[in-house]
Amino acid sequence: MNVNEKNNAAVPPGSREYLTFRLENEEYGIDILKVQxxxxxxxxxxxxxxxxxxxxxxxxxxxxVPIVDMRIRFNCKLVKYDDFTVVIILNLRNRIVGIVxxxxxxxxxxxxxxxxxxxxxxxxxxxxxxxxxxxxxxxMLILLDIEKLxxxxxxxxxxxxx
Amino acid sequence: MAELHQEGGxxxxxxxxxxxxxxxxxxxxxxxxxxQILLDLSLENADDEELNGIFRCAHSIKGGAATFGFxxxxxxxxxxESLLDKLRRHELTPVPxxxxxxxxxxxxxxxxxxxxQTGEQGEAxxxxxxVRRIAELASGGIPDVPTRLxxxxxxxxxxxxxxxxxxxxxxxxxxxxxSGERRLLxxxxxxEEASSADVIKELFRDIPGLGSIADGVxxxxxxxxxxxxxxxxxxxxxxLFAFHVAKEQVVITTLAPDLALSTPPSGEIPxxxxxxxxxSPGTAPLPITVQAAVTDGGTLAVNKAVPSKVxxxxxxxxxxxxxxxxxxxxxxxxxxxNLVGELVITQAMLAQxxxxxxxxxxxxxxAGLADLDRNTRDLQESVMSIRMIxxxxxxxxxxxMLRDLANKLGKKVDxxxxxxATELDKGLVEKITDPLxxxxxxxxxxxxxxxxxxxxxxxxxxxxxxxxxxxxxxxxVIEVKDDGRGLSREKILRKARERGMDxxxxxxxxxxxxxxxAPGFSTAEVVTDVSGRGVGLDVVKRNIAALNxxxxxxxxxxxxxxxxxxxxxxxxxxDGMSVGxxxxxxxLPLSSVVESFQVNTEEVSTVAQGSRLVKVxxxxxxxxxxxxxxxxxxxxxxxxxxxxxVVESDGSRIALLVDxxxxxxxxxxxxLESNYRKVPNVSGATILGxxxxxxxxxxxxxxxxxxx
Numbered sequence: 001m002n003v004n005e006k007n008n009a010a011v012p013p014g015s016r017e018y019l020t021f022r023l024e025n026e027e028y029g030i031d032i033l034k035v036q037x038x039x040x041x042x043x044x045x046x047x048x049x050x051x052x053x054x055x056x057x058x059x060x061x062x063x064x065v066p067i068v069d070m071r072i073r074f075n076c077k078l079v080k081y082d083d084f085t086v087v088i089i090l091n092l093r094n095r096i097v098g099i100v101x102x103x104x105x106x107x108x109x110x111x112x113x114x115x116x117x118x119x120x121x122x123x124x125x126x127x128x129x130x131x132x133x134x135x136x137x138x139x140m141l142i143l144l145d146i147e148k149l150x151x152x153x154x155x156x157x158x159x160x161x162x
Numbered sequence: 163m164a165e166l167h168q169e170g171g172x173x174x175x176x177x178x179x180x181x182x183x184x185x186x187x188x189x190x191x192x193x194x195x196x197x198q199i200l201l202d203l204s205l206e207n208a209d210d211e212e213l214n215g216i217f218r219c220a221h222s223i224k225g226g227a228a229t230f231g232f233x234x235x236x237x238x239x240x241x242x243e244s245l246l247d248k249l250r251r252h253e254l255t256p257v258p259x260x261x262x263x264x265x266x267x268x269x270x271x272x273x274x275x276x277x278x279q280t281g282e283q284g285e286a287x288x289x290x291x292x293v294r295r296i297a298e299l300a301s302g303g304i305p306d307v308p309t310r311l312x313x314x315x316x317x318x319x320x321x322x323x324x325x326x327x328x329x330x331x332x333x334x335x336x337x338x339x340x341s342g343e344r345r346l347l348x349x350x351x352x353x354e355e356a357s358s359a360d361v362i363k364e365l366f367r368d369i370p371g372l373g374s375i376a377d378g379v380x381x382x383x384x385x386x387x388x389x390x391x392x393x394x395x396x397x398x399x400x401x402l403f404a405f406h407v408a409k410e411q412v413v414i415t416t417l418a419p420d421l422a423l424s425t426p427p428s429g430e431i432p433x434x435x436x437x438x439x440x441x442s443p444g445t446a447p448l449p450i451t452v453q454a455a456v457t458d459g460g461t462l463a464v465n466k467a468v469p470s471k472v473x474x475x476x477x478x479x480x481x482x483x484x485x486x487x488x489x490x491x492x493x494x495x496x497x498x499x500n501l502v503g504e505l506v507i508t509q510a511m512l513a514q515x516x517x518x519x520x521x522x523x524x525x526x527x528x529a530g531l532a533d534l535d536r537n538t539r540d541l542q543e544s545v546m547s548i549r550m551i552x553x554x555x556x557x558x559x560x561x562x563m564l565r566d567l568a569n570k571l572g573k574k575v576d577x578x579x580x581x582x583a584t585e586l587d588k589g590l591v592e593k594i595t596d597p598l599x600x601x602x603x604x605x606x607x608x609x610x611x612x613x614x615x616x617x618x619x620x621x622x623x624x625x626x627x628x629x630x631x632x633x634x635x636x637x638x639v640i641e642v643k644d645d646g647r648g649l650s651r652e653k654i655l656r657k658a659r660e661r662g663m664d665x666x667x668x669x670x671x672x673x674x675x676x677x678x679x680a681p682g683f684s685t686a687e688v689v690t691d692v693s694g695r696g697v698g699l700d701v702v703k704r705n706i707a708a709l710n711x712x713x714x715x716x717x718x719x720x721x722x723x724x725x726x727x728x729x730x731x732x733x734x735x736x737d738g739m740s741v742g743x744x745x746x747x748x749x750l751p752l753s754s755v756v757e758s759f760q761v762n763t764e765e766v767s768t769v770a771q772g773s774r775l776v777k778v779x780x781x782x783x784x785x786x787x788x789x790x791x792x793x794x795x796x797x798x799x800x801x802x803x804x805x806x807x808v809v810e811s812d813g814s815r816i817a818l819l820v821d822x823x824x825x826x827x828x829x830x831x832x833x834l835e836s837n838y839r840k841v842p843n844v845s846g847a848t849i850l851g852x853x854x855x856x857x858x859x860x861x862x863x864x865x866x867x868x869x870x
Contacts, residue, residue: 045855046746047841048792057838059849062504066838096837157838 015111018134020141021088021101024076028101029108029134029141034090038104041085054157058098060089066157068150069100075124076102092147097157099146108141110134115143126152181558185226186279187487189235192219193268193275200264205256213250216264220246223271233401235274238289242267245300254302263295286395344392345417348399351385363388389417492588495548502538502545503735503830503849509538510851546735549589553631553640554582556595560602560629567606574613574623575606580630586638590729593709594640597702601642601725602627604699609646609723619720621645637711637753638731643724649675649717675715676813679703707811707862710736710751728753736831738848738858740824741807744794747856748820749829749848754861756808756815758823776817778808784868787819791843791864811862814869831858843867 018029044056044067053072057064067087071079087098115132123130129149134141150157196219199212220243227235242264248254270289277286363375376389392399396414403412516524516531557579568575586594610616610625617623628643651674658665658677665677681700703713711729730736730753737752759778766776766785774785788794789803803819829848834841834857845860 045847045857047838047844047857048794049842057834057847057855059853059855062500062507062832062849064832064834064837064847064855 015109017107017109018141018143019088019104020106020108021086021104023071023074023102024078026074027105027139027141029110029143030088030090030146032107034092034146036089036091036096039087039089039098040083041081041087041100043081051155055100060096060098063096065089065096065098067098067100068155068157071100071102073124073155090146090150092150095157097150108134108136110136110141110143118142125149182230182279183487185230186275187489189223189226189275190272191489192223193272195219197265197268200261200268203256203261205258205261208249208256210250213246213256217243217246217250227275232274232278234286234289234395234397235271235278237397237401238267238271238274238293241293241296241300245296248300254300257299259295260299263292263299267292267296288395290396346390346392346396346399347415347417348388348390349385349413349415350388350403350411490548492549495545498545499549500830502542506538506542506830507849507851507853509534511853514851546587547585549587550585550731551588551591552582553584553586553591553638556591556598557582557629557631559595559599563599564602564606564627567603571607572612573606573610574625575610576624576626578626578628580628581632584631584633584638585731586631586729587731590709590731593705594727594729597705597727598629598640598642600699600702601727602629605642605644605646605723605725609644609648611647633731634728638729640727640729641724642727643722645722648719648721648723649678649715650719654678671717672715673813675717678715679713710753712753735828736858737826738829739807739826740850740856741788741805741818741820742822742824743788743792743803743820744796746792746794747824747850747854748788748792749856749858750807750809750818751845751858751861752826754809754811756810758805758807761804761806761817761819776806778806778815778817781815783808783815783817785817785819786864786868789819809861809865811865814865816865816868818864829856829858 017032019032019035020027020029022028039060042058044058046056047054047066050056053069055067055069057066059065069079081100084103085100086102086104087100088104089096089098114136115134118127118130118133120127126149129145129152130142131145132143134143149155196216199215199219203209203212203216220239224236224239224243227233227239245254245260245264249256249260254260267289270287270292273287274289374391377387390399399414400412512531513535516528519528521528560579561577564575564577567573605627606625610627611619611621613623616625626645628641630641630643632639651671654674654677655665655667655669658680661680663677663680665674679699679702681698706713706727706729709729711727714726714728715723716726717723738749739752739755740747740749742748757778761776766774767782768774775782776785785806787803789796803821805820805823806817807820807823808815808817832847832849832855834844834847841857843860843864844857845863846858847855848858850856
């Protein structure tokens with residue numbers, strides 16, 4: 001209902017909703033449709049010989065789900081696990097993956113006009129995985145193509161895109 | 163032909179009857195589906211997909227019916243199929259009459275099937291009229307509308323039609339009803355070479371019980387005429403003849419018992435009208451272009467009356483044979499199994515957490531938990547049993563295969579099976595069929611000797627292959643045993659050396675027999691020159707190992723060979739042994755665990771490269787420290803690995819070094835790769851009683867890695 005009302009109101013067409021989360025001081029947005037649920041962090045079962053940012057696997061109601069710590073992947077300085085650590089469970093191409101972030105902040109609607117293409121910047125991740133920078137009330141959101149990021153070979157999670 | 167097949171089937175050693183039930187169910191479903199699509203079909207713009215759907219239904223029924231020898235059903239569906247084929251290729255446009263006749267045919271098929279299902283009681287409804295109408299529609303014509311009314315509109319017409327039906331049915335030749343034997347005039351032609359129809363006579367000579375045949379008189383030299391006394395139905399005869407002459411060229415007419423010599427009534431045969439009384443001499447020229455006009459002698463009304471009367475009677479009594487099974491998609495069952503698995507875990511968690519509760523205070527809660535425990539286990543067992551199917555499904559394919567093989571090779575082989583009722587997981591049954599087929603064929607091909615050789619060795623002329631299945635603990639053991647020539651130790655060793663394998667004469671028999679499973683080491687090369695088989699024994703072994711199973715060979719030269727395949731009952735649940743290393747828990751498949759013991763440092767010796775060996779009962783085996791290969795952190799807990807678990811795979815053993823043994827339990831095997839990827843040395847994952855994930859070790863790959 002809510003969505004309909006919004007659509008009828010002054011929301012430009014083509015707007016999409018993004019779930020935003022924080023990694024240190026940076027704010028990121030991912031397509032809300034890829035998000036299955038948000039959970040607290042529980043210590044996963046470690047898997048030998050996996051990259052450092054893959055924390056292991058957890059039991060999500062009977063499904064074995066790998067957990068990626070985005071803070072390690074994005075080279076954050078402070079990585080701690082406490083009662084407030086949050087895991088976003090993503091549903092990508094029928095694969096389920098959990099990502100650990102510092103905090104989940106909001107769900108935001110961003111019109112295409114408010115998204116500008118990302119400059120070719122140097123970062124911890126392939127810049128192709130950032131599809132734009134969104135601006136909402138003077139806040140900058142780094143919009144991630146989470147599917148592309150997770151299917152990146154160096155993530156070693158999802159089968160490569162055909 | 164159904165009757166004939168049935169008789170023949172009794173004598174043959176391949177029994178199809180056990181599949182009848184499945185066929186009846188499938189055919190019933192197909193008919194339902196066909197009916198549904200037919201009813202929804204819009205004639206103006208019929209959807210290709212729908213037409214194909216109907217065609218597929220008819221085609222499946224036809225295929226099944228032909229396989230099982232229900233020729234009447236096969237014939238009817240064959241005609242339906244021809245019509246539908248033309249429809250789906252847009253050679254014809256659908257008209258309401260087609261839908262009507264197809265629906266009626268579906269009903270007729272149903273009652274024919276239910277007659278077969280209930281053991282062929284009562285008279286088979288005649289489908290001749292339906293066949294004729296279908297053929298007519300298929301050739302682009304529209305049959306007379308009134309001809310379908312008696313069965314089509316019972317509510318209006320029965321009152322009118324009924325007296326007529328009764329009267330005319332009784333006019334049917336009494337000889338047919340009484341003894342089942344009928345006298346028929348069969349005319350075949352026109353043929354270019356009239357004598358080519360004489361093969362028909364041979365049929366009667368060759369098939370016992372078919373009846374007698376004598377030459378008849380024919381006016382036209384291109385037409386052969388025979389007088390036949392038989393109890394087979396027209397459809398059966400047509401089917402028999404179909405191998406020699408086209409159906410369209412055969413005209414069968416029933417003769418009155420006393421009127422042996424008469425030309426068939428004809429005239430408006432394409433419309434099936436026979437106004438003359440049965441057997442009354444006709445004067446019209448012989449029918450030339452009859453469209454499979456099988457007439458039952460009486461008038462058309464009788465033809466229609468019989469099926470409609472029978473099917474009405476059936477509707478009350480047997481048309482709806484209660485279906486005792488439901489077909490369910492496998493993934494639904496798997497989902498159920500998964501959910502029950504979760505329930506078992508939750509239950510285990512509750513049990514664990516309630517252990518320390520005061521029994522006096524929480525008596526009711528604990529009693530409830532005990533009930534829950536029992537019910538969960540029962541539920542799990544029942545759910546698992548849904549996937550279980552008997553081994554007879556696999557075994558039943560072998561008699562036929564062996565028979566063909568024996569015929570081809572000129573051998574005499576008997577097959578004996580035990581334990582067909584032993585149940586096995588559906589997934590396993592599918593995967594075990596090919597390896598077993600290979601083993602059985604191997605026994606027949608290489609094991610059993612030629613009859614003369616067997617007699618010379620003082621063995622009975624017939625070789626025996628024994629297939630047995632039994633439950634042993636948590637696994638199923640399937641044995642393929644033959645009393646043939648057995649394996650020759652010398653030949654295998656020689657062959658192994660030729661292939662450059664490092665073998666010594668000191669190998670035990672069991673080790674020598676394992677050599678036949680080496681890649682490229684086929685027994686064909688060892689024992690005979692017969693080859694050209696698809697897979698080698700190495701593939702058999704690999705397939706079985708992939709199912710967590712094992713293969714053992716036992717043989718005595720000159721006396722035979724026995725291959726035992728041991729498999730877990732199901733792939734979804736496994737008996738596991740949990741071991742602790744550091745703070746982590748790993749699961750070992752119990753089937754691969756041989757023994758475990760506490761180790762003293764002096765029993766472990768080091769070889770040059772630093773790999774360690776331990777001596778267990780005069781055998782040195784590599785030591786694998788779990789801590790090392792799984793990079794398990796030691797957070798200064800002070801624990802150290804001093805327990806060895808000996809695991810075996812493919813006949814080789816290694817010793818795994820762990821901290822502690824935690825226990826044995828059944829674990830639900832979960833796929834790690836569905837959301838993650840393949841992890842070395844890990845075959846899957848499971849969820850422990852506390853909800854945590856534990857990895858299941860892939861012992862066969864660990865052994866392979868350590869040994870090579």
